[in-house]
Amino acid sequence: QVQLQQSGPGLVKPSQTLSLACTVSGGSVSTIGYYWSWIRQHPGKGLEWIGFMYYSGSTYYSPSLMSRVAISVDPSKNQFSLKLSSVTAADTAVYFCARGGTYYYDGRAYSALDSWGQGTQVTVSS
Amino acid sequence: DIQMTQSPSSLSASVGDRVTITCRASQSIDNYLNWYQQKPGKAPKFLIYAASSLQSGVPSRFSGGGSGTDFNLTISSLQFEDFACYYCQQTHTTPYTFGQGTKLEIK
Numbered sequence: 001q002v003q004l005q006q007s008g009p010g011l012v013k014p015s016q017t018l019s020l021a022c023t024v025s026g027g028s029v030s031t032i033g034y035y036w037s038w039i040r041q042h043p044g045k046g047l048e049w050i051g052f053m054y055y056s057g058s059t060y061y062s063p064s065l066m067s068r069v070a071i072s073v074d075p076s077k078n079q080f081s082l083k084l085s086s087v088t089a090a091d092t093a094v095y096f097c098a099r100g101g102t103y104y105y106d107g108r109a110y111s112a113l114d115s116w117g118q119g120t121q122v123t124v125s126s
Numbered sequence: 127d128i129q130m131t132q133s134p135s136s137l138s139a140s141v142g143d144r145v146t147i148t149c150r151a152s153q154s155i156d157n158y159l160n161w162y163q164q165k166p167g168k169a170p171k172f173l174i175y176a177a178s179s180l181q182s183g184v185p186s187r188f189s190g191g192g193s194g195t196d197f198n199l200t201i202s203s204l205q206f207e208d209f210a211c212y213y214c215q216q217t218h219t220t221p222y223t224f225g226q227g228t229k230l231e232i233k
Binding site for chain 1: 127128156158160162164168169170171172175176179181213214217220221222223224225
């Protein structure tokens, strides 16, 4: 069973770049059909989709974060990463990595986040 | 972006109760709708895809339905471990937006 282990600093200074990594075990980031996602959750709030990278290298980002976000995959480390630049206090949140899988029903393909990392509390403060 | 609106925002119920949570999309998403369960301090858990298909291992007391813009998640007989927050997510169009969540509390 695939497991995702997050790593990265829990404290980032304003205007700096937030960098988080998610190491995959029990599976490969190069496996066809999967995508590698980041989601965040502001304190006491709901889930916010940040974006994902497909196994093929295509990326999709939230329009509200697109100018500051980058998701990348490193097959040599079996890992994928999030970089969010020019952070402010509004970026303080718990960040989750997740694997997106493809599920078939009635002849059609559906996407869902089926495995998640443990979450990383990131605080933006000087 | 497609907006997802859940109701109610919170719900109090007792063990054994039948509860239904609704999720409405701002435009038609066919049946590209997932449900997740999140407990405090934990990552979400994937429950349902394609609006009504249970992920492997999810108890049969959970069921989902709907298509187009209106969807629901029903728990037929609440168990203690079901008290959590539930989120819907559309995967029809990026960004794959989530509902704001429904907190299910013990009465």
